[in-house]
Amino acid sequence: MSELLNSTEIDLINTNGYTGVLAAEQKQKASKILETIQFPTTRTEAWKYTRLGKISNKKFSIQKGSVSDISEYVISKDAYTIVLINGIIDTSLSSTDLPEGVICSSIKDTISTEKLNSLVGKNLKLENEIFHSLNTQNALDGSILLIKEKTILEKSIQLIHILTGEHTISNVRNLIVSEKNSQAHIIQGFFSENATESFTNSVTEIFVEENAHLTLDKIQFEDDSCYQVSTEQVEQAKNSTFTINTITLNGALVRNNLNIKVIGQNCCTNLNGAYLLKGNQHVDNHTMVDHIAAHCESHELYKGVVNDKSTAVFNGKVFVRKDAQKINAFQSNANVLLSDDATINSKPELEIYADDVKCSHGSTTGQLDEEAVFYLRARGLSEKSARKLMISAFIDDVINKIENKEVKTFVFGLLQKRFDWEI
Amino acid sequence: MITIKNLHASIDGKEILKGLNLEVKAGEVHAIMGPNGAGKSTLASVLAGRDGYEVTAGTVVFEGKDLLDLKTEDRAREGLFLAFQYPIEIPGVSNVNFLRAALNEIKEYHGEDPINAKDFLKLVREKSAIVELDAKLASRSVNEGFSGGEKKRNEIFQMAMLNPKLAILDETDSGLDIDALRIVANGVNILKSPENATIVITHYQRLLDYIVPDFVHVLFDGKIVKTGSKELALELEERGYDWIKEELAL
Ligand SMILES: Nc1ncnc2c1ncn2[C@@H]1O[C@H](COP(=O)(O)OP(=O)(O)O)[C@@H](O)[C@H]1O
Numbered sequence A: 001m002s003e004l005l006n007s008t009e010i011d012l013i014n015t016n017g018y019t020g021v022l023a024a025e026q027k028q029k030a031s032k033i034l035e036t037i038q039f040p041t042t043r044t045e046a047w048k049y050t051r052l053g054k055i056s057n058k059k060f061s062i063q064k065g066s067v068s069d070i071s072e073y074v075i076s077k078d079a080y081t082i083v084l085i086n087g088i089i090d091t092s093l094s095s096t097d098l099p100e101g102v103i104c105s106s107i108k109d110t111i112s113t114e115k116l117n118s119l120v121g122k123n124l125k126l127e128n129e130i131f132h133s134l135n136t137q138n139a140l141d142g143s144i145l146l147i148k149e150k151t152i153l154e155k156s157i158q159l160i161h162i163l164t165g166e167h168t169i170s171n172v173r174n175l176i177v178s179e180k181n182s183q184a185h186i187i188q189g190f191f192s193e194n195a196t197e198s199f200t201n202s203v204t205e206i207f208v209e210e211n212a213h214l215t216l217d218k219i220q221f222e223d224d225s226c227y228q229v230s231t232e233q234v235e236q237a238k239n240s241t242f243t244i245n246t247i248t249l250n251g252a253l254v255r256n257n258l259n260i261k262v263i264g265q266n267c268c269t270n271l272n273g274a275y276l277l278k279g280n281q282h283v284d285n286h287t288m289v290d291h292i293a294a295h296c297e298s299h300e301l302y303k304g305v306v307n308d309k310s311t312a313v314f315n316g317k318v319f320v321r322k323d324a325q326k327i328n329a330f331q332s333n334a335n336v337l338l339s340d341d342a343t344i345n346s347k348p349e350l351e352i353y354a355d356d357v358k359c360s361h362g363s364t365t366g367q368l369d370e371e372a373v374f375y376l377r378a379r380g381l382s383e384k385s386a387r388k389l390m391i392s393a394f395i396d397d398v399i400n401k402i403e404n405k406e407v408k409t410f411v412f413g414l415l416q417k418r419f420d421w422e423i
Numbered sequence B: 001m002i003t004i005k006n007l008h009a010s011i012d013g014k015e016i017l018k019g020l021n022l023e024v025k026a027g028e029v030h031a032i033m034g035p036n037g038a039g040k041s042t043l044a045s046v047l048a049g050r051d052g053y054e055v056t057a058g059t060v061v062f063e064g065k066d067l068l069d070l071k072t073e074d075r076a077r078e079g080l081f082l083a084f085q086y087p088i089e090i091p092g093v094s095n096v097n098f099l100r101a102a103l104n105e106i107k108e109y110h111g112e113d114p115i116n117a118k119d120f121l122k123l124v125r126e127k128s129a130i131v132e133l134d135a136k137l138a139s140r141s142v143n144e145g146f147s148g149g150e151k152k153r154n155e156i157f158q159m160a161m162l163n164p165k166l167a168i169l170d171e172t173d174s175g176l177d178i179d180a181l182r183i184v185a186n187g188v189n190i191l192k193s194p195e196n197a198t199i200v201i202t203h204y205q206r207l208l209d210y211i212v213p214d215f216v217h218v219l220f221d222g223k224i225v226k227t228g229s230k231e232l233a234l235e236l237e238e239r240g241y242d243w244i245k246e247e248l249a250l
């Protein structure tokens, strides 16, 4: 395991005099785990379809990078912006005028609220979790966003992550807390600039408290030589709503772990995802909604378009505990294969221990409807336009789940950039 | 307009068109009739360039060009339009958006400027009125949830939007009640001009009361075996196809 990081760089972290909200005991625990842990292989159920050789064979180092112009990565012009370069907040590029009702700081600052200290790492599993442990041991920085009770944020907050350099690792650690009766929209964008074979290992812990509403749009557009493993660890208290839209448009190897614990009643959870892959990309979405409390609903819609030699993995699990009655859980994954060499591994799973629930799941994988392509061409559209139109029609209902106009426009822009889209 | 000579075409190695000849001039309306399985839709598909059909012999010249050498979209851009016997539903693809894209690609092909949004909407209003297609339907997903009659009207609406030189209507009348039939036929008649031509493929003579053909052809076993005036359609309606078989000793 110690192979993964250049040891000199680890020293750098330790001599940094690092004291943050990540308690020393958690770091110690992570270090201990990392002493013996091995990278999971495809024999590990959760990694059955995703080989980690590209990551485990390399040595990464922690580097301070700099990016002079971030205009390309600004998703919303109207939002409060926090820029993180290689996982470290760059205050000179970030907004200074943060909204009232929000505490925004860095995990490396010692925040003396007991609450924040108790939340960091609360739900994040370290045992057998190499990436979580690595993140916990090595995270240098990351954002803490606390939306105070009753705050209704008009503007969005965006975390812009930029990865830069060769064989860089960014262990970025974020914490988002939506306090009681608050409402917020947060964007996480992952980009890269002059990055080769670099690695983002991101953990975002999210707490949505009673009657709070939080929407998270996650846009992944790192270089097609870069790797990303990212985890959102979410906890929802009663009467809360949490929505996450995950749009993955680039990256050599991307693994998203979305773990949502719904511990209070009357919650609503929405998980939407779109992934459009080409070349040799490998994108793996693992989602888990754990219904612990009754009277909740969750809606999951993931759609993918997979071209060339790329591979997409979808593993969506809905867990309904014994006492979680009156749960409505819907899950759907649909894929379009555009090439014979593209691969889909889709596994929707329901595990239900309560008896009064309404759950459904479905998974489809198919090709584009060639009859429809012919129909459109017979009206004068080029084959390329016809296919693009069909693909965008397929993926549109996920993209349209993004309510924020600027984010949606930005996504269409990326589609244009990467796939020469015209929507 | 179009000259088809000795056209042979097969699907999965099975010959369907067996030496078909047809000449259509500008300003004319031709009806093609024939029993089920005769090859009428196959002819339409081959002309539109659908995959899976192999042309083993023959030529098709459309407006001076070798039609069979053109891609499907270029055939459309040259002015060929096929109203499908079974228009498919395309969920998520907006009817008007795709038509606008198609129209602009056709314009681009001819080196013309794209149509602006305002003119396009005007065109949509004008042309949807011709076939009495609800403007709401016109802007929905292509044919999604349309009734049989609405699908056929949508085909004629699209034809009106694209203003083709040669329109082939493949059983556009089938499944239509008499009102819908009148609307569709009226649409076709309004669009008729001395510069364009129409091939009406039909089973039933009744459509030809509304779209009056200059010629009626009988397609039988992959060939046109008889050509006559509109009276031939009436005769076919009355006597069926067997007498032709006997007359021609087929
Ligand atoms: N996709 C296909 N595969 C195999 N045979 C086909 C196919 N389409 C049509 N045929 C056959 O071709 C013949 C002509 O069909 P078609 O052109 O649809 O006739 P029509 O339109 O005159 O009723 C029929 O015998 C039909 O079974």
Ligand SMILES: [Mg+2]
Residues within 6 Å of the ligand: B040, B041, B042, B085, B171
């Ligand atoms: Mg037919």
